[in-house]
Amino acid sequence: xxxxxxxxxxxxxxxxxxxxxxxxxxxxxxxxxxxxxxxxxxxxxxxxxxxxxxxxxxxxxxxxxxxxxxxxxxxxxxxxxxxxxxxxxxxxxxxxxxxxxxxxxxxxxxxxxxxxxxxxxxxxxxxxxxxxxxxxxxxxxxxxxxxxxxxxxxxxxxxxxxxxxxxxxxxxxxxxxxxxxxxxxxxxxxxxxxxxxxxxxxxxxxxxxxxxxxxxxxxxxxxxxxxxxxxxxxxxxxxxxxxxxxxxxxxxxxxxxxxxxxxxxxxxxxxxxxxxxxxxxxxxxxxxxxxxxxxxxxxxxxxxxxxxxxxxxxxxxxxxxxxxxxxxxxxxxxxxxxxxxxx
Numbered sequence: 001x002x003x004x005x006x007x008x009x010x011x012x013x014x015x016x017x018x019x020x021x022x023x024x025x026x027x028x029x030x031x032x033x034x035x036x037x038x039x040x041x042x043x044x045x046x047x048x049x050x051x052x053x054x055x056x057x058x059x060x061x062x063x064x065x066x067x068x069x070x071x072x073x074x075x076x077x078x079x080x081x082x083x084x085x086x087x088x089x090x091x092x093x094x095x096x097x098x099x100x101x102x103x104x105x106x107x108x109x110x111x112x113x114x115x116x117x118x119x120x121x122x123x124x125x126x127x128x129x130x131x132x133x134x135x136x137x138x139x140x141x142x143x144x145x146x147x148x149x150x151x152x153x154x155x156x157x158x159x160x161x162x163x164x165x166x167x168x169x170x171x172x173x174x175x176x177x178x179x180x181x182x183x184x185x186x187x188x189x190x191x192x193x194x195x196x197x198x199x200x201x202x203x204x205x206x207x208x209x210x211x212x213x214x215x216x217x218x219x220x221x222x223x224x225x226x227x228x229x230x231x232x233x234x235x236x237x238x239x240x241x242x243x244x245x246x247x248x249x250x251x252x253x254x255x256x257x258x259x260x261x262x263x264x265x266x267x268x269x270x271x272x273x274x275x276x277x278x279x280x281x282x283x284x285x286x287x288x289x290x291x292x293x294x295x296x297x298x299x300x301x302x303x304x305x306x307x308x309x310x311x312x313x314x315x316x317x318x319x320x321x322x323x324x325x326x327x328x329x330x331x332x333x334x335x336x337x338x339x340x341x342x343x
């Protein structure tokens with residue numbers, strides 16, 4: 001299992017370091033291309049490929065067909081969002097296995113004029129890098145703990161929960177709201193600022209207005225809240241229509257700042273009678289590195305909760321005993337650990 005954990009660190013680092021300075025969604029490509037490239041390299045390592053074979057494998061990943069990002073955006077937002085990364089990793093394993101047979105690689109797959117990745121799919125730009133590969137990405141990793149929401153909206157949902165409590169305390173309801181202003185960062189506006197009809201759960205969990213409206217109304221945001229039954233509540237779309245996203249340049253800058261990596265959102269509510277609630281701002285979600293002390297116990301509790309949904313009590317405890325003991329986990333063979341999850 002130690003080898004698996006080390007491989008996870010390497011896979012995260014490869015895809016994350018490439019992503020830091022190179023925006024694939026700006027050219028319409030889904031970031032799962034990086035999942036595939038990183039997983040090909042790491043699977044190749046686990047399969048014992050030589051250096052030359054690894055280079056061939058990675059070149060095969062770059063030359064392979066890349067996913068369009070259209071399934072993450074209106075009017076085509078759909079459930080492929082939920083299996084795109086799994087599809088990419090399965091492709092990575094296949095490409096690593098092909099390279100192991102001695103299949104040739106393509107040395108200028110990125111840089112070849114006219115036919116290379118840069119010219120065909122990246123508007124002629126070469127990749128730029130902020131830092132060498134190390135452990136930065138896993139150290140900065142964001143755990144999705146409190147809300148099943150797209151990451152750029154995690155802090156917005158937290159703000160909305162706080163405001164829901166304030167509304168209740170003040171004896172106000174959402175029908176009295178005239179306007180909701182979401183002060184946010186550029187990436188959130190580009191990726192999850194959505195107006196108009198939302199067709200399905202995949203559409204809703206990539207709409208910051210929806211992910212703010214639900215906690216403002218109900219004081220919660222769960223996976224079930226993206227389903228048609230909850231979405232049919234007319235108060236949600238009525239409240240969404242009153243929302244405006246505004247970019248805060250500082251939020252955008254600190255989102256990209258390697259020492260901060262904030263995901264800030266601030267929400268202000270204005271009522272029809274002219275009164276306002278003071279803006280609520282959250283700059284770092286609970287799963288962020290800066291909130292590790294607060295977040296890890298909640299993360300462990302989430303693990304316990306989800307184990308309880310699937311396994312008998314004794315089996316839950318066996319899984320917990322080894323999973324929360326780093327030394328025991330690292331020493332365990334992969335098949336023994338996976339067997340703990342078999343019912």
